[in-house]
Each structure stands twice: as structure tokens, then as C-alpha cells.
Amino acid sequence: MDISHLLTPHSQQMESSLVRELLHYSQQSDILSLAGGLPDEAVMPAYPALNLLNDSRQYGASEGEGSLRKSIVSILAERGLVSSADNILVTNGSQQGLDLISRLILDSDSTILTEQPTYLAACQVFKLQGAHVQDVVSDEQGMCITALREAIDKYQPKAVYLIPNFQNPAGHCYSLERRKQIAALLDEKDILLIEDDPYRDLCYENVDLTPITTLIKSAPWLYMGSFSKVLWPGLRVGYTVSCGAFTPHLTKIKQAADLHTNRLGQNMIEYFLESGQYPEHVKKLRVVYKEKCDRMTGALNKYLNGVVEFTPPTGGMFFWVKLPEGVSSMLVLDEALKEKILVLPGVPFFPCKNPLEDSYLRLSFARVSPAEIDRAISILSSVIRRLMP
Ligand SMILES: Cc1ncc(COP(=O)(O)O)c(C=O)c1O
Incomplete structure (x- = not known):
């Protein structure tokens, strides 16, 4: 059914979020996802009793x-x-x-x-x-x-x-x-x-x-x-x-x-x-996520040294990784998915057209284990190297 005449011009132009479209992949158990900005359930407290x-x-x-x-x-x-x-x-x-x-x-x-x-x-x-x-x-x-x-x-x-x-x-x-x-x-x-x-x-x-x-x-x-x-x-x-x-x-x-x-x-x-639990909880989050963050720095240095550029973040969940010249982030997404690794291309994060928009990946370390980070980056490394001109 064509309903386009019912939509306002702005709704018609609205682009869907690539992140949310990719979310269903991250719910598949055989996929290792570095894509979403999702926190780790393992460090979420249980809900308080009703x-x-x-x-x-x-x-x-x-x-x-x-x-x-x-x-x-x-x-x-x-x-x-x-x-x-x-x-x-x-x-x-x-x-x-x-x-x-x-x-x-x-x-x-x-x-x-x-x-x-x-x-x-x-x-x-x-x-x-x-x-x-x-x-x-x-x-x-x-x-x-x-x-x-x-x-x-x-x-x-x-x-x-x-x-x-x-x-x-x-x-x-x-x-x-x-x-x-x-x-x-x-x-x-x-x-x-x-x-x-x-x-x-x-x-x-x-x-x-x-x-x-x-x-x-x-x-x-x-x-x-x-x-x-x-x-x-x-x-x-x-x-x-x-x-x-x-x-x-x-x-x-x-x-x-x-x-x-x-x-x-x-x-x-x-x-x-x-209940006063919040400060202790935040301390714990920092320890857990810092370990993962350091692990991602280590893995990127180990497998992609001199190939990609990045600055280790001092907090948060994300690495913003610049791909080698000539490597498309959208192609990396496709090729990495074939190997069951989900990454997020930088393209949708640029509100205006930019010559570098296809040159970045956003990698989140928050919801994967340190060992998985290592494995994902090692696979990603072979994908990126294969795509290098
Ligand atoms: C910068 C930024 N603002 C807002 C949000 C939305 O967060 P919330 O879950 O509070 O709606 C996000 C979620 O990823 C975010 O990264």
C-alpha cells in the first residue's frame, strides 16, 4: 500500500538509523558485535524488588x-x-x-x-x-x-x-x-x-x-x-x-x-x-570498562599497528578508528559480517557530506569480553588488510 501521500515531507525524508537496523545482528548469538552503544548486562545490578x-x-x-x-x-x-x-x-x-x-x-x-x-x-x-x-x-x-x-x-x-x-x-x-x-x-x-x-x-x-x-x-x-x-x-x-x-x-x-x-x-x-549503592557501582563499572578499553587499545596495536589510526579514549565506550586510505568502512561492515563480526561504519555520524565519511569505524568495547575483543580485532585486521589497495 502506498501511504507516501499521507506522510509529511520531513517524515518522508527521514533516514532510518543504521545503528538500530544493525541491532538485530547484535542479538544473534553467533555474531560478535562491536557496533552498538550498549552497556554490559553483566555489570547491571539486579532490579530492586517491587x-x-x-x-x-x-x-x-x-x-x-x-x-x-x-x-x-x-x-x-x-x-x-x-x-x-x-x-x-x-x-x-x-x-x-x-x-x-x-x-x-x-x-x-x-x-x-x-x-x-x-x-x-x-x-x-x-x-x-x-x-x-x-x-x-x-x-x-x-x-x-x-x-x-x-x-x-x-x-x-x-x-x-x-x-x-x-x-x-x-x-x-x-x-x-x-x-x-x-x-x-x-x-x-x-x-x-x-x-x-x-x-x-x-x-x-x-x-x-x-x-x-x-x-x-x-x-x-x-x-x-x-x-x-x-x-x-x-x-x-x-x-x-x-x-x-x-x-x-x-x-x-x-x-x-x-x-x-x-x-x-x-x-x-x-x-x-x-540506597547509597550508586558510588560503589560506578567504581565497579570503571574497573570493568577500563580493562576492556585497555584490551582494545592493546588489540588494535597488536593487529593493526601502522594500518589504522586511533587515539585511545579516556572514558565512554567507543574507539573512533581511521581506516587506511582506499578502504571503505561500508565494505568493511559487509566483509566483517561474513566472518560474524559486526562493526559500525562512520558514515551515518557525519551530518553533512564529508570526503572522509567512509573512512572511519566506531568500535564499542563495552558489551564484549576482553578475550572477544582480541578475537574480533584479529579478524577485523585480516578483513581490513584484505581490502587494502
Ligand atoms: C550522545 C548520546 N545522547 C543520547 C543518547 C540516548 O540515550 P538514552 O538511552 O538516555 O535515551 C545516546 C545513546 O546512545 C548517546 O550516545
Whole structure:
């Protein structure tokens, strides 16, 4: 049945997410997947028993559970971000935060600036609003400041979207100097910052994690966090905190979207935070993921030394690996799959056409064991070497 006449132009143009399309492969037991940004079930705590939780059977507040919002205020305070529960909106994962913000501020007359490369599902929601998504050259310390200034002057964007800590997909973590420069520039130009920070607790080295939001003096800002990468992504609980002016507008959009985030999930997260187990849990996550991260560095050095380029990340889940010249990431995906290894090509992470878009792989070490990392990279090495001109 042809239903295309029923779809809006923006829905018709919407590209599906390659990551989600590939997800079904990662669920096949014979496939070793380095593709998804999925945390390891082995380090997820068991759900708390239902009888320990607050009652969640009735409809709840659109803003989220009051007790959880207070706990989020404390979490943010530890990051130096002073807020109040009134300015916190609990969302269905931080992905919903991106959607609600986009609905609030973006339309087909808007431009939003992103890093290059950036989180592809953010671009999906920005584009669904019809916005022009413009990427800005980024290096290992984050978005380049001169390029950002030029892009602001050229495109007069509504907002800048940044993932400063252990970025998806490039893995980079902004230096404090870069954070300060960006905050100062956004203040100078009075541009909205959308800061997305789901990976910050997965930190394996002593790096600066100051939210750029806290360095901003006058520009508007929105900051998003998530429990997906550190607790249970299946519960879909994240949050958006905003400088006060956005709060009533975001709440109305949340009401229209889904009334409120599911209360059972919120109460489970809240119980875990309140029980005092969270700091120990994060310590454990860091040990487990750091070992895997080091193992991937070791495997890449062992099997692909001098063939690919990469910088070991200081946190998060991802290696951003540059393939040798002439090797297509899409071909690597196809050929590696024949050998039961799933990798993610870099192509969909570039919002704008880029001559290098087919030259990268994003490899996640989070959900595979250290031994599997070694095996996967050794197979990947033979695939890449075979494809070299
Ligand atoms: C940068 C970034 N933002 C947001 C999300 C969405 O996370 P959530 O599960 O909280 O919706 C992800 C998930 O991979 C992500 O990488």
C-alpha cells in the first residue's frame, strides 16, 4: 500500500538509523558485535524488588517523580551544576530530551550546529523538525573554536549541540581550556548550548569533566543526563535540566508527548540512588570498562599497528578508528559480517557530506569480553588488510 501521500515531507525524508537496523545482528548469538552503544548486562545490578519501591500504579507528574528530581539535583551539584528540582524534567531517556527540545526550538528555518562527527540519533530528531544540521570541524579536544565562530557568523544558528565527555562516536573529551573558550563564545554571541552528557561516569583517566553549562555566564543552556549507560537502559530514564526560562515550555511539550515518563522505572532508579549503592557501582563499572578499553587499545596495536589510526579514549565506550586510505568502512561492515563480526561504519555520524565519511569505524568495547575483543580485532585486521589497495 502506498501511504507516501499521507506522510509529511520531513517524515518522508527521514533516514532510518543504521545503528538500530544493525541491532538485530547484535542479538544473534553467533555474531560478535562491536557496533552498538550498549552497556554490559553483566555489570547491571539486579532490579530492586517491587515491594521496596514507591507505589507507581497511578498517573504521575509530567515533570517526573519529585524524589528522583531531588536526587538528580544532588547528582548535578556534584558536577558543579547548581539547579533546583523545578528545572528538572525527567524524560524517556535523554533521547526524548533531544526530541522535546527540538520540537520546542527547531523548525525548517533553523540551523543547529553539531560536532563533526556527532551522535546520529540527535541529527535524526533535529532533521525531523526540518532543521538544517551543520557540522563544525572538531578535533581531539572538541569543536574547534575558530570554526565555531565562523559557523555562528555564517549560519546564525539557534543552538549548538555538544557531547563534551567521551563523545559518541569520536570518544574525545574536551580540555578545560576548550570548554572555557566555547562557553565564552556562546556568551558573546548569545547562542543556546545543548549539552548532552550520558557517558561522564564512565571515566577511566583523570580528565576534566566540567559541564560547559557551568562555565556559561549569560547565554541560554540545556543540559541532558541519562541513567542508560550506567544502570538500566531498558527502563528509559534520563533528564533535562534547563536554565529556568525553558522549564514551563518543555513541560508542556512533555505533557503533549506522553503525559509523563513511566513511574516504575523512575522509582527503580530512585531506589538505587537512595540506597547509597550508586558510588560503589560506578567504581565497579570503571574497573570493568577500563580493562576492556585497555584490551582494545592493546588489540588494535597488536593487529593493526601502522594500518589504522586511533587515539585511545579516556572514558565512554567507543574507539573512533581511521581506516587506511582506499578502504571503505561500508565494505568493511559487509566483509566483517561474513566472518560474524559486526562493526559500525562512520558514515551515518557525519551530518553533512564529508570526503572522509567512509573512512572511519566506531568500535564499542563495552558489551564484549576482553578475550572477544582480541578475537574480533584479529579478524577485523585480516578483513581490513584484505581490502587494502
Ligand atoms: C550522545 C548520546 N545522547 C543520547 C543518547 C540516548 O540515550 P538514552 O538511552 O538516555 O535515551 C545516546 C545513546 O546512545 C548517546 O550516545
